[in-house]
Amino acid sequence: MPKNILIAYFSHGGENLVDDQIVDLGDEGNTKIAAKKLAALLGEKGIKANLFEIEPLIPYDRSYEGTLARSRQEYQDGAAPLINDGPNGYEAYDLIFLGYPNWWGTIPAPILSFLRDHDLKGKTIIPFVTHGGQRFL
Ligand SMILES: Cc1cc2nc3c(=O)[nH]c(=O)nc-3n(C[C@H](O)[C@H](O)[C@H](O)COP(=O)(O)O)c2cc1C
Numbered sequence: 001m002p003k004n005i006l007i008a009y010f011s012h013g014g015e016n017l018v019d020d021q022i023v024d025l026g027d028e029g030n031t032k033i034a035a036k037k038l039a040a041l042l043g044e045k046g047i048k049a050n051l052f053e054i055e056p057l058i059p060y061d062r063s064y065e066g067t068l069a070r071s072r073q074e075y076q077d078g079a080a081p082l083i084n085d086g087p088n089g090y091e092a093y094d095l096i097f098l099g100y101p102n103w104w105g106t107i108p109a110p111i112l113s114f115l116r117d118h119d120l121k122g123k124t125i126i127p128f129v130t131h132g133g134q135r136f137l
Pocket residue numbers: 010011012013016017028029030031032064067068071072100101102103104105106130131132133134135
């Protein structure tokens with residue numbers, strides 16, 4: 001059983017597409033909700049996991065269209081935007097749940113940044129993905 005568990009996630013609050021309509025879903029995106037549920041479920045089993053939100057230094061637009069436009073450009077450029085430091089004590093984690101939404105059939109650019117910024121050697125990574133019904137390309 002791993003000793004130190006981290007749940008690192010990226011999630012975009014604000015507007016999203018729901019049944020082909022743009023809806024403001026509030027400050028907590030789907031992946032953030034899933035990450036918190038995962039922490040709570042583990043907690044019920046007596047397993048402690050720390051949550052860490054991956055945040056780009058320049059936040060995405062709250063609007064769906066704005067986020068779509070920026071992320072499309074990042075996807076085309078293979079960009080890895082600057083993200084926040086942390087989590088504290090990263091080296092000690094041996095199991096990392098890594099959560100993110102499916103963006104353009106792949107990982108969002110801030111996840112690429114996280115993977116580039118952090119040494120994953122010797123750690124077990126378990127990805128979890130929220131999506132709008134499509135698969136990874
Ligand atoms: C920029 C952008 C691109 C997306 N691309 C896809 C996609 O390719 N396939 C898919 O199934 N859903 C796609 N979605 C929908 C999200 O994956 C889905 O709404 C997800 O649950 C959002 O998580 P969040 O609220 O934590 O950001 C996209 C959403 C956005 C904003």
